[in-house]
Amino acid sequence: xxxxxxxxxxxxxxxxxxxxxxxxxxxxxxxxxxxxxxxxxxxxxxxxxxxxxxxxxxxxxxxxxxxxxxxxxxxxxxxxxxxxxxxxxxxxxxxxxxxxxxxxxxxxxxxxxxxxxxxxxxxxxxxxxxxxxxxxxxxxxxxxxxxxxxxxxxxxxxxxxxxxxxxxxxxxxxxxxxxxxxxxxxxxxxxxxxxxxxxxxxxxxxxxxxxxxxxxxxxxxxxxxxxxxxxxxxxxxxxxxxxxxxxxxxxxxxxxxxxxxxxxxxxxxxxxxxxxxxxxxxxxxxxxxxxxxxxxxxxxxxxxxxxxxxxxxxxxxxxxxxxxxxxxxxxxxxxxxxxxxxxxxxxxxxxxxxxxxxxxxxxxxxxxxxxxxxxxxxxxxxxxxxxxxxxxxxxxxxxxxxxxxxxxxxxxxxxxxxxxxxxxxxxxxxxxxxxxxxxxxxxxxxxxxxxxxxxxxxxxxxxxxxxxxxxxxxxxxxxxxxxxxxxxxxxxxxxxxxxxxxxxxxxxxxxxxxxxxxxxxxxxxxxxxxxxxxxxxxxxxxxxxxxxxxxxxxxxxxxxxxxxxxxxxxxxxxxxxxxxxxxxxxxxxxxxxxxxxxxxxxxxxxxxxxxxxxxxxxxxxxxxxxxxxxxxxxxxxxxxxxxxxxxxxxxxxxxxxxxxxxxxxxxxxxxxxxxxxxxxxxxxxxxxxxxxxxxxxxxxxxxxxxxxxxxxxxxxxxxxxxxxxxxxxxxxxxxxxxxxxxxxxxxxxxxxxxxxxxxxxxxxxxxxxxxxxxxxxxxxxxxxxxx
Amino acid sequence: xxxxxxxxxxxxxxxxxxxxxxxxxxxxxxxxxxxxxxxxxxxxxxxxxxxxxxxxxxxxxxxxxxxxxxxxxxxxxxxxxxxxxxxxxxxxxxxxxxxxxxxxxxxxxxxxxxxxxxxxxxxxxxxxxxxxxxxxxxxxxxxxxxxxxxxxxxxxxxxxx
Ligand code: FES
Ligand code: FES
Numbered sequence: 001x002x003x004x005x006x007x008x009x010x011x012x013x014x015x016x017x018x019x020x021x022x023x024x025x026x027x028x029x030x031x032x033x034x035x036x037x038x039x040x041x042x043x044x045x046x047x048x049x050x051x052x053x054x055x056x057x058x059x060x061x062x063x064x065x066x067x068x069x070x071x072x073x074x075x076x077x078x079x080x081x082x083x084x085x086x087x088x089x090x091x092x093x094x095x096x097x098x099x100x101x102x103x104x105x106x107x108x109x110x111x112x113x114x115x116x117x118x119x120x121x122x123x124x125x126x127x128x129x130x131x132x133x134x135x136x137x138x139x140x141x142x143x144x145x146x147x148x149x150x151x152x153x154x155x156x157x158x159x160x161x162x163x164x165x166x167x168x169x170x171x172x173x174x175x176x177x178x179x180x181x182x183x184x185x186x187x188x189x190x191x192x193x194x195x196x197x198x199x200x201x202x203x204x205x206x207x208x209x210x211x212x213x214x215x216x217x218x219x220x221x222x223x224x225x226x227x228x229x230x231x232x233x234x235x236x237x238x239x240x241x242x243x244x245x246x247x248x249x250x251x252x253x254x255x256x257x258x259x260x261x262x263x264x265x266x267x268x269x270x271x272x273x274x275x276x277x278x279x280x281x282x283x284x285x286x287x288x289x290x291x292x293x294x295x296x297x298x299x300x301x302x303x304x305x306x307x308x309x310x311x312x313x314x315x316x317x318x319x320x321x322x323x324x325x326x327x328x329x330x331x332x333x334x335x336x337x338x339x340x341x342x343x344x345x346x347x348x349x350x351x352x353x354x355x356x357x358x359x360x361x362x363x364x365x366x367x368x369x370x371x372x373x374x375x376x377x378x379x380x381x382x383x384x385x386x387x388x389x390x391x392x393x394x395x396x397x398x399x400x401x402x403x404x405x406x407x408x409x410x411x412x413x414x415x416x417x418x419x420x421x422x423x424x425x426x427x428x429x430x431x432x433x434x435x436x437x438x439x440x441x442x443x444x445x446x447x448x449x450x451x452x453x454x455x456x457x458x459x460x461x462x463x464x465x466x467x468x469x470x471x472x473x474x475x476x477x478x479x480x481x482x483x484x485x486x487x488x489x490x491x492x493x494x495x496x497x498x499x500x501x502x503x504x505x506x507x508x509x510x511x512x513x514x515x516x517x518x519x520x521x522x523x524x525x526x527x528x529x530x531x532x533x534x535x536x537x538x539x540x541x542x543x544x545x546x547x548x549x550x551x552x553x554x555x556x557x558x559x560x561x562x563x564x565x566x567x568x569x570x571x572x573x574x575x576x577x578x579x580x581x582x583x584x585x586x587x588x589x590x591x592x593x594x595x596x597x598x599x600x601x602x603x604x605x606x607x608x609x610x611x612x613x614x615x616x617x618x619x620x621x622x623x624x625x626x627x628x629x630x631x632x633x634x635x636x637x638x639x640x641x642x643x644x645x646x647x648x649x650x651x652x653x654x655x656x657x658x659x660x661x662x663x664x665x666x667x668x669x670x671x672x673x674x675x676x677x678x679x680x681x682x683x684x685x686x687x688x689x690x691x692x693x694x695x696x697x698x699x700x701x702x703x704x705x706x707x708x709x710x711x712x713x714x715x716x717x718x719x720x721x722x723x724x725x726x727x728x729x730x731x732x733x734x735x736x737x738x739x740x741x742x743x744x745x746x747x748x749x750x751x752x753x754x755x756x757x758x759x760x761x762x763x764x765x766x767x768x769x770x771x772x773x774x775x776x777x778x779x780x781x782x783x784x785x786x787x
Numbered sequence: 788x789x790x791x792x793x794x795x796x797x798x799x800x801x802x803x804x805x806x807x808x809x810x811x812x813x814x815x816x817x818x819x820x821x822x823x824x825x826x827x828x829x830x831x832x833x834x835x836x837x838x839x840x841x842x843x844x845x846x847x848x849x850x851x852x853x854x855x856x857x858x859x860x861x862x863x864x865x866x867x868x869x870x871x872x873x874x875x876x877x878x879x880x881x882x883x884x885x886x887x888x889x890x891x892x893x894x895x896x897x898x899x900x901x902x903x904x905x906x907x908x909x910x911x912x913x914x915x916x917x918x919x920x921x922x923x924x925x926x927x928x929x930x931x932x933x934x935x936x937x938x939x940x941x942x943x944x945x946x947x948x
Binding site for chain 2 (some may be wrong): 011012014015016017020021022024025028029112123199200201202203249251252253283285286287318346418507508509525543580673674676677678680681682683684685708709714715717718720722723725771
């Protein structure tokens with residue numbers, strides 16, 4: 001492959017290995033002297049561990065070691081940490097109860113870790129675990145979120161009274177109340193944002209090695225951010241010096257957030273590898289993933305929207321209870337606060353907003369960021385209530401949105417909920433979406449559907465997203481334990497080929513292609529002479545990883561910066577080679593030229609000269625490597641509108657998506673093929689949430705009812721249509737690529753688009769307010785037949 | 788109890804001793820070290836483990852290694868003629884961006900080839916969507932997988948494979 005440009009539809013460099021079965025995922029690794037771990041899981045949602053007897057298990061064939069919570073506590077292994085301190089409305093930090101890697105005396109959700117068995121084979125470890133005898137004193141469990149904060153609810157942690165992690169607010173309540181008093185119309189809404197299991201197709205896995213000779217540890221793990229994993233494990237949990245711990249995230253089969261976090265299993269495998277002096281491998285079974293991967297969403301919300309008689313939004317008031325599960329996962333506290341309430345302005349000029357969030361512990365799997373993290377929850381609230389208001393006020397739903405959009409010339413736009421939107425142009429996006437969806441013809445299609453006994457509905461969702469997380473100073477002031485810059489290193493070999501070392505991590509997002517594409521465009525190097533290296537703390541200087549659609553806006557910008565430095569360095573080399581003044585050198589089409597002459601030195605030649613630096617002046621350093629760190633000055637704000645059309649069968653409750661349109665503004669696009677793929681995948685996850693996915697617990701016992709693919713309905717090819725996509729481009733004004741990020745858009749907008757369509761369809765029979773996600777056939781049928 | 792099994796995998800005769808409970812996918816991955824075939828679930832729902840046994844697509848987590856004794860097994864590693872020359876279906880996935888993280892991909896490609904052959908190369912979007920019932924993908928939203936398989940069917944027909 002030759003030189004490519006930003007914007008080209010380039011096929012992927014990574015595909016060949018994935019298509020031929022040559023990918024290297026964690027479970028594919030073959031380590032010397034390996035043993036296998038199996039984790040014994042709690043069958044109860046809440047219980048006191050009275051005793052654990054491992055005698056029989058220890059005598060089981062192949063067993064190498066067994067560790068319980070007691071061993072871990074005695075060895076002073078630190079608990080897992082939450083990396084974001086949220087201050088409540090009185091300025092106090094959130095409640096942070098201990099989260100031991102293995103439960104010490106109390107289990108707090110089904111699947112909580114009780115013991116670790118290490119044996120010669122995975123089957124032997126599993127067999128032995130079955131022989132561990134645990135005496136549990138089963139206690140009442142608090143599962144239901146809506147009642148979790150009741151004073152009489154069973155308590156999850158003694159040091160979090162009333163199950164309250166924090167009571168947090170954003171915005172000015174008095175101003176909002178005053179605006180409501182003047183409203184011509186108030187729309188009220190109660191909403192549930194259902195709990196989801198991220199379900200990357202590759203289950204979580206890890207493998208840990210310990211080298212007795214050097215005392216070095218290597219952890220291979222399914223991680224979205226290996227450097228952060230190393231930092232947390234060494235500084236907070238295991239105390240292994242950072243230079244003695246290498247963390248490698250090789251090919252990773254999807255993450256969607258669930259692989260950001262530091263989990264008990266990788267912690268334990270690393271620690272135990274040092275203890276037993278042998279390698280240890282663990283791969284989750286899918287049913288284990290259901291119980292132990294951090295879940296997503298899980299809010300109950302009451303919202304009210306105040307409008308004037310023309311449908312102009314005057315104020316917005318939101319009250320949310322967010323489920324955190326049994327323990328705090330790595331970024332759990334930030335998701336329902338700074339990643340949620342700050343997005344409640346949506347695309348609208350709402351002058352005042354007040355949001356109160358109470359975060360609750362329950363005896364369920366921990367909840368953390370899942371594709372979109374906070375933004376899908378916010379978008380669902382905003383876009384549902386706007387559609388409801390339109391229905392109540394008998395204003396067309398597209399028209400009501402349009403009346404409230406922030407105008408193109410109003411950017412940068414300061415919202416009442418902390419963020420300053422960088423750029424946007426929402427009207428043309430809506431126009432294009434309406435055209436692609438044939439919005440004008442919807443009434444005729446509804447009538448035709450009615451004639452054959454079906455209910456048709458059209459739903460719109462205009463979303464805004466804050467990507468490119470994040471300006472380090474901003475997140476630091478809000479309680480983040482880390483800065484969220486990104487690093488890049490460009491490393492030339494003397495023969496002119498190049499490695500891009502990036503601190504972000506690809507687990508399906510195509511970095512190996514898009515990052516190479518950026519550099520190919522910028523430096524004029526053929527794509528096949530560029531290799532992207534990521535996911536290994538021993539190779540890449542440092543990095544903050546991949547989530548929140550930050551790879552391109554933050555990681556890509558760091559690469560651009562490093563490329564600028566390469567050009568600057570190359571100018572010095574070329575000036576020396578051509579005996580010209582550095583100020584007269586320009587870089588064009590892959591070569592350094594002396595302005596106004598035809599003298600030039602191709603980049604490759606300058607690189608070679610930099611590594612064989614004959615006759616170099618004293619002040620010119622040999623070599624051609626450059627390192628850059630990029631800290632964004634603002635978030636980026638992708639936006640878009642999705643329109644979904646559904647046909648509901650009132651006899652069966654089945655919802656069929658008959659048309660799905662997404663028009664997005666991601667700023668500049670590096671590779672349209674990759675961007676489209678990201679949008680498709682996101683929409684599928686959003687449609688999944690709207691129509692079928694639900695992590696359901698038995699409210700009395702806390703058993704996870706949807707604990708495998710038998711009961712948790714993942715969208716299949718047959719459940720989805722082909723999507724129609726469109727773009728608008730409003731470049732990001734503050735990063736060198738002008739990009740905004742695209743990974744989460746689909747998942748953020750689709751739930752509201754689909755549910756607005758379902759509610760529109762059900763409004764024909766007055767059932768629009770009786771349905772919550774997921775709108776399964778059973779629920780839809782019940783909503784229709786509820787009178 | 789260990790038992791010996793022998794089969795042809797991607798044209799080569801292989802054999803090994805396995806526990807009676809060993810699944811075909813375990814035999815391929817662990818005994819033979821052929822890790823192209825993936826495991827994505829424990830309830831036979833995801834299709835990441837699909838291989839061909841005597842020319843027919845099979846979820847290799849649903850059968851025991853001993854049940855495949857004497858069979859001809861083809862895995863994702865056995866499809867491409869050479870690292871440079873991919874099978875037309877693999878090529879179609881590459882051209883149409885039918886994969887992202889690549890984890891479901893081996894199973895998808897193996898299922899796709901069998902699906903296309905079963906329909907004598909005459910597949911439609913509806914047939915493909917329905918035919919992928921046993922394969923889950925969390926990344927692509929299936930849009931491009933469907934596109935890939937439709938293109939792959941044509942290419943397979945043209946290439947006579
Ligand atoms: S691993 Fe065989 S179907 Fe999931
Ligand atoms: S490409 Fe990731 S699961 Fe299909």
